[in-house]
Amino acid sequence: MSDTPHHSAAFVRTTPLPPAPPPATERGAIKWIRENLTSTPANAVMTVLSLVAIYYVLAFVMPWLLNGVWNAGSIRECREIAAGSGGGCFAVLTERWHQLLFGRYPQDAYWRPTLAFVLLFAAIAPVLFQNLPRKLMIFTALYPFVAYWLVWGGTILTPVFALLGFVVGYVVYSRLVDKSFAMGFFGGLLAAIVTWWVTGFASDAGSGLLALEQVESREIGGFMLNMILGTVCVSLSLPLGIVLALGRQSSMPIIKWICVVFIEFIRGVPLITLLFVANVVLAYFLPPGTNFDLILRVIIMITMFAAAYIAEVIRGGLAALPRGQYEAADSLGLDYPQAMRLIILPQALKISIPGIVNVAVGLFKDTTLVSIIAMFDLVGMIRGPILASTDWNGVYWELLGFAAVLFFVVCYGISQYSQWLERQLQTDRR
Amino acid sequence: MTTLTDPPQESFRLSMLLNDTRYRSYTFQFIALIGVFLFIGWLISNAAQNLEDLGQDISFGFLGEAAGYDINQRPIEYNSQDTHLRASIVGVLNTLIVAFLGCITATVFGVIAGILRLSNNWIVARLMAVYVEAFRNVPVLIWILIIFFIMTASLPAPRAFRGDEPAATMLFDAFAFTNRGVYAPKPIWEAGSMIVVITFLLSVAGIFAYRRYATKLLYDTGRLLPTFWPSVALFFVPTILMYFIMGRPISLEYPEMSGFNFTGGMQVRGSLIALWFALAIYTGAFIAENVRAGILAISKGQTEAAASLGLRPNRIMNLVILPQALRVIIPPLISQYLNLTKNSSLAIAVGYMDVTGTLGGITLNQTGRAIEAILLLMLFYLTISLAISAIMNVYNNAVKLKER
Numbered sequence: 001m002s003d004t005p006h007h008s009a010a011f012v013r014t015t016p017l018p019p020a021p022p023p024a025t026e027r028g029a030i031k032w033i034r035e036n037l038t039s040t041p042a043n044a045v046m047t048v049l050s051l052v053a054i055y056y057v058l059a060f061v062m063p064w065l066l067n068g069v070w071n072a073g074s075i076r077e078c079r080e081i082a083a084g085s086g087g088g089c090f091a092v093l094t095e096r097w098h099q100l101l102f103g104r105y106p107q108d109a110y111w112r113p114t115l116a117f118v119l120l121f122a123a124i125a126p127v128l129f130q131n132l133p134r135k136l137m138i139f140t141a142l143y144p145f146v147a148y149w150l151v152w153g154g155t156i157l158t159p160v161f162a163l164l165g166f167v168v169g170y171v172v173y174s175r176l177v178d179k180s181f182a183m184g185f186f187g188g189l190l191a192a193i194v195t196w197w198v199t200g201f202a203s204d205a206g207s208g209l210l211a212l213e214q215v216e217s218r219e220i221g222g223f224m225l226n227m228i229l230g231t232v233c234v235s236l237s238l239p240l241g242i243v244l245a246l247g248r249q250s251s252m253p254i255i256k257w258i259c260v261v262f263i264e265f266i267r268g269v270p271l272i273t274l275l276f277v278a279n280v281v282l283a284y285f286l287p288p289g290t291n292f293d294l295i296l297r298v299i300i301m302i303t304m305f306a307a308a309y310i311a312e313v314i315r316g317g318l319a320a321l322p323r324g325q326y327e328a329a330d331s332l333g334l335d336y337p338q339a340m341r342l343i344i345l346p347q348a349l350k351i352s353i354p355g356i357v358n359v360a361v362g363l364f365k366d367t368t369l370v371s372i373i374a375m376f377d378l379v380g381m382i383r384g385p386i387l388a389s390t391d392w393n394g395v396y397w398e399l400l401g402f403a404a405v406l407f408f409v410v411c412y413g414i415s416q417y418s419q420w421l422e423r424q425l426q427t428d429r430r
Numbered sequence: 431m432t433t434l435t436d437p438p439q440e441s442f443r444l445s446m447l448l449n450d451t452r453y454r455s456y457t458f459q460f461i462a463l464i465g466v467f468l469f470i471g472w473l474i475s476n477a478a479q480n481l482e483d484l485g486q487d488i489s490f491g492f493l494g495e496a497a498g499y500d501i502n503q504r505p506i507e508y509n510s511q512d513t514h515l516r517a518s519i520v521g522v523l524n525t526l527i528v529a530f531l532g533c534i535t536a537t538v539f540g541v542i543a544g545i546l547r548l549s550n551n552w553i554v555a556r557l558m559a560v561y562v563e564a565f566r567n568v569p570v571l572i573w574i575l576i577i578f579f580i581m582t583a584s585l586p587a588p589r590a591f592r593g594d595e596p597a598a599t600m601l602f603d604a605f606a607f608t609n610r611g612v613y614a615p616k617p618i619w620e621a622g623s624m625i626v627v628i629t630f631l632l633s634v635a636g637i638f639a640y641r642r643y644a645t646k647l648l649y650d651t652g653r654l655l656p657t658f659w660p661s662v663a664l665f666f667v668p669t670i671l672m673y674f675i676m677g678r679p680i681s682l683e684y685p686e687m688s689g690f691n692f693t694g695g696m697q698v699r700g701s702l703i704a705l706w707f708a709l710a711i712y713t714g715a716f717i718a719e720n721v722r723a724g725i726l727a728i729s730k731g732q733t734e735a736a737a738s739l740g741l742r743p744n745r746i747m748n749l750v751i752l753p754q755a756l757r758v759i760i761p762p763l764i765s766q767y768l769n770l771t772k773n774s775s776l777a778i779a780v781g782y783m784d785v786t787g788t789l790g791g792i793t794l795n796q797t798g799r800a801i802e803a804i805l806l807l808m809l810f811y812l813t814i815s816l817a818i819s820a821i822m823n824v825y826n827n828a829v830k831l832k833e834r
Contacts, residue, residue, distance in 0.1 A: 036552035043551045050553045254459040258466055268815035269808045270772035276790055276807075280800040284480045285473045365569040372779055379571055383779075396579040404568045404576070411567035 064088045064397075074391035092395045093402055096386055100402065103221015103376050109153075109213060113224050116150040119143060120231065128417065144235075151220070151228070153212035161199035165192040181337035217295040221376035223406055225295075229377075230364040233302040237363075238356070240303065241310030242349075246340065248311065249318050259311070266308035271366050274301040279373040298370055302363070309359045317352030318344065350425060357418035361411045368407075378403050477801070490806075492797040493518070499792050501783045503699050514793045521788030522810060528706050528784065529771040535710035536770060537763070540717025547722050558718070565715035570773055574708040578780040581700035585609045588691045606685055606692060612703060613685035616696035623679040629672040636668075637661045701782035705774065713770045717763060724759035725751070757829045764822045768815050775811075785810055 024030060038044040067087030071094065072078040078089035093100070102110060123143035126136040145159035169192030177184030220228065247259035266274070278297040283290075321344060329339035371380030382399045386392050392399075447457045481487060493515040500510050505523045508516055547558040565573065588608045606613040644655040673680070685695025728751050736750040777784040778791055785807060794803040 036550065039550060043549075046549075046551055046554050050551075050557050054557070252455045252459045252462075255462050258462065264816075265812065268812040270775040270786075270811055272775045272778070272786060273790065273804060273808050273811065276794075276800075276804050280794070281804055284477045284801060287476050288479050288483055361567070365567075368569040368571045369776070371571070372776075379569070379575070383575070394583065396576070396583055400572055400576050400579070404572050407569055407572065408564065408567045412563060415567065 068398075070094055075394055078395075088398050089395050090398050092386065092392050092398055096392070099222060099381050099385060100378060100399075101222045102224050103381060104219045105215060105221070105224065106213065106219070109215065112150040112153070112212065116147040117224075117227065119146065119150075120227075149212065151215070151224075152217075153214045156210040156212075157199075157202065161196065161202065164199060165195040168192060168195045181335070181341075217293045220295065222381050223378045225370070225375065225377040226364070226367045226407075229295075229299065229302060229367040229370065230360075232299055233306050233367075234360045234363060236299070236303045237306035237310055240307035241314055242345065244307055244311035245314035245318060248315055263308045263311055266305055267312070271302070271305055271369055272372060274305055275369060275373050277301060294373075294375065298373075298375065302367070305366075306359060306363045309362075310356055313352045313355035313359060314348060316355065317348035317350075320351050321348055353425070354418050354422045357414060357421070361414050361418075364414075365407060365411060378406065486798075488801060489799075490802055492793075492799050492802070495797070497793065498796065501788065503702055503783060514789075514797070517793060518785060518789040518806070521783055521785035524702075524782065525771070525774055525777075525784040525786075528702060528709070528774050528777065528782070529767075531706050532709040532713065532770050532774065533767045535706065536713035536717055536766070539710055539714030540763075540766075541721055543714060543718035544721025544725070547718060548725060562715045562718050565712050566719070570708065570712045571776055571779060573712050574704055574776055574780060577708045578701065578704035581611075581704050582609050585700075588687070591687050591692075608692075609700065610691075611697050611699040613692045613695045613697055615682040615684050618681050618683050620679040620681070622676040625676055626669060626672050626679060630669040633664050633668045637664045640664065699782065701777070701780040704780050705777050705782050709770050709773055713766050713773075716766050716769075720759055720762040720766065724755040727758045728754050760829070761822060761826060764818060764825075768818050771814055771818075772811060 021027070022031075025034060037047045063086040065088065067082060067085040068090040069078045069081045069087055070090050072081055072089065072091035073095070075089055075092075078091050081087075082089070098107065098110070102113060105113065120143070122136075123140045126132045126134065126140055142163070145163045149156055149159045169188040172191040173184040173188030175184075176187045244259050244263060247255050248263065250256050250259075275298060278301040279294065282297050282301075325343060325347065326339070329343040334342065368377060368379045370377050371383060374380070376384055382403060386399060387395070442453075446453050448454060494513050496511050497514045497517040498510050499517070501508055501517065501520050501524075503524060504520050505527060506520060508520050543558045543561055546554050547562065549555050549558075585607050586609065588606070588610060591606060591608070605615075640660060641657055644657050647653055647655060683695055685692040685697075732750055732754065733746055736746040741749065774784060775786040775790075778787045781787070789803050789810075790807045794800055797803070
């Protein structure tokens with residue numbers, strides 16, 4: 001007599017149970033909080049402390065931002081309107097934004113630096129993003145001359161002739177470079193100088209042609225000055241830095257030592273002493289009677305400063321290249337300039353791009369130091385004319401906070417770009 | 431039959447200086463050397479001509495003249511009748527003080543922020559990321575000014591501490607934060623205090639000696655001595671004992687309100703605190719990134735290998751991870767110290783009298799000796815940075831991976 005279980009059991013499951021959902025503490029937001037905020041008692045304490053800190057900061061900052069006064073003529077008016085609500089006096093920004101951004105630049109010409117600023121993006125785009133068409137580089141090459149004409153004004157002949165000198169120099173160089181690099185280089189240089197010398201007379205004659213209103217260098221200020229110093233000095237210091245780095249790696253002892261002394265000297269002193277040199281000492285070392293713009297003297301010193309740092313970055317890139325690359329270039333029978341131009345530098349520069357970008361960010365931040373030698377950049381404008389005026393004496397947070405935000409946006413943007421680029425370069429090297 | 435013959439020995443010809451790579455480098459170097467000499471000569475002749483036109487000369491005699499200006503923060507005796515040289519030395523000391531304080535504080539900030547940024551606590555890691563990004567991406571000059579204005583514009587004046595119902599109160603009855611600076615207790619050294627200090631220094635040396643001995647014992651015999659509590663005991667016990675044996679020779683002088691200002695105690699100027707704190711917090715953000723990179727550079731395999739050898743977590747950290755991470759962290763750390771020292775020249779923006787403020791500021795303006803003053807200023811900074819680089823090279827050689 002057999003009794004099958006089928007008949008004795010009331011119910012037999014034929015399909016497997018679906019998995020039970022994880023317990024409430026192991027899923028969703030609760031799990032996330034358990035793992036990320038309160039995994040250990042110490043962690044929980046730190047979470048609470050952080051929340052308290054965030055609360056205090058917000059309790060201080062939010063009323064300041066939200067109750068801020070944006071329309072008032074002076075700090076006293078501001079305080080009356082805010083009337084103890086803790087609101088900030090942002091009216092200083094709406095009233096003095098032109099000083100903060102443009103310094104004492106003539107008001108009816110603000111479109112010129114603004115246009116130059118917008119064109120800057122178009123000009124550096126092909127440099128920053130390798131997948132854009134290479135033809136855009138032509139505009140990048142033209143940009144410095146356009147920007148100079150827009151910002152400083154004067155006749156268009158000056159930048160055009162300057163450009164002409166470069167073009168003539170390049171044509172001569174490309175004709176002669178097949179014979180030898182040195183011949184091409186010096187031939188091009190000579191041709192450019194001759195062109196500039198000849199056209200110098202012509203630009204005096206045609207000083208009215210397509211002339212924008214001339215703007216004195218000392219009228220340029222505010223954040224514009226920081227931008228100008230930053231872009232000009234970084235772009236000028238790059239070629240100088242490459243030359244210094246190659247010189248330091250050179251096998252010729254005298255050339256090497258000249259570069260080492262220059263680099264170590266510049267890196268050993270603070271930028272502020274170099275700016276003092278630009279301000280008070282440089283004039284002693286120039287031929288008697290020469291007197292050129294403070295802004296130009298500052299550009300020279302900051303460029304030297306940045307070049308020394310960039311040289312060290314590029315030296316790292318050169319050292320990181322495998323020895324085989326140098327030997328391969330030798331075995332192909334390339335001479336030194338060819339090997340550097342065609343084999344070594346393209347690879348070394350690619351490796352050192354993130355480092356160069358870091359130097360550029362640091363340099364851009366350091367352009368605020370010119371306020372100490374009485375140039376009116378963004379910080380100089382705040383410390384000088386605005387805080388010294390009776391209307392706005394005492395508005396520290398709003399002004400310095402504004403400056404901090406402007407610098408943060410630019411510098412954070414550049415450093416994010418550098419990290420993006422680093423990832424790009426990493427993928428194609430693996 | 432072929433024979434190998436030596437290639438014909440060419441005698442040296444002048445054209446080989448240009449055409450032969452063996453000799454061409456001499457030509458280049460010679461030209462470069464001449465060029466540099468000509469350039470320097472040109473600069474010097476210009477300077478000589480300019481100085482002659484202005485009726486000036488180069489002389490360091492001004493260093494011996496009376497300075498005639500006051501310095502508000504002076505670590506050594508100084509008054510306005512002292513020489514420019516002494517004023518410069520006060521400046522140098524002030525620079526060194528703020529650099530030293532800044533480096534220590536920056537290291538503390540940086541190490542804490544760097545480690546916390548790697549924490550598995552989400553909110554703490556994010557907060558530290560915000561700190562690092564906010565401070566790295568804004569010029570240090572702006573931070574110095576912001577903290578300086580907090581110190582001078584937001585803190586109460588000393589007279590707010592007056593009366594029975596003062597508007598502001600002192601912290602622990604010892605520290606007063608005013609817009610003229612921070613007033614803190616000042617230690618008074620009486621006879622016999624030197625012995626206490628020496629005892630303290632000796633016990634610190636003793637801690638190191640004991641730890642060294644414990645490590646040696648561990649490596650030689652495998653016996654493990656406790657290190658933490660004996661170090662703590664060595665740190666406190668002998669000094670406190672000696673303090674009471676010598677009859678309490680060190681006492682604190684507290685700042686007290688008298689009239690409209692504080693007397694007694696130690697006044698730390700707002701400018702020093704602003705500079706110190708701003709430099710520390712700014713450099714700390716950079717150090718945090720170095721520390722983070724150093725810890726991340728040690729591969730996970732190292733931790734796992736150490737664990738598989740049976741080491742406990744704190745010993746893994748001390749014996750395996752830290753020694754390797756430090757090799758990555760220390761060189762950029764030292765260059766951050768160097769940066770901090772150079773950035774301390776921004777003292778001039780808040781009126782802290784460091785060497786840039788005295789020698790490169792007031793002395794230069796009063797005497798008009800721009801070339802000499804700035805030359806000395808640069809030499810000072812150059813000496814410091816070369817000295818630190820030299821130390822760094824020694825350290826790098828010491829911790830270099832010993833490869834065969």
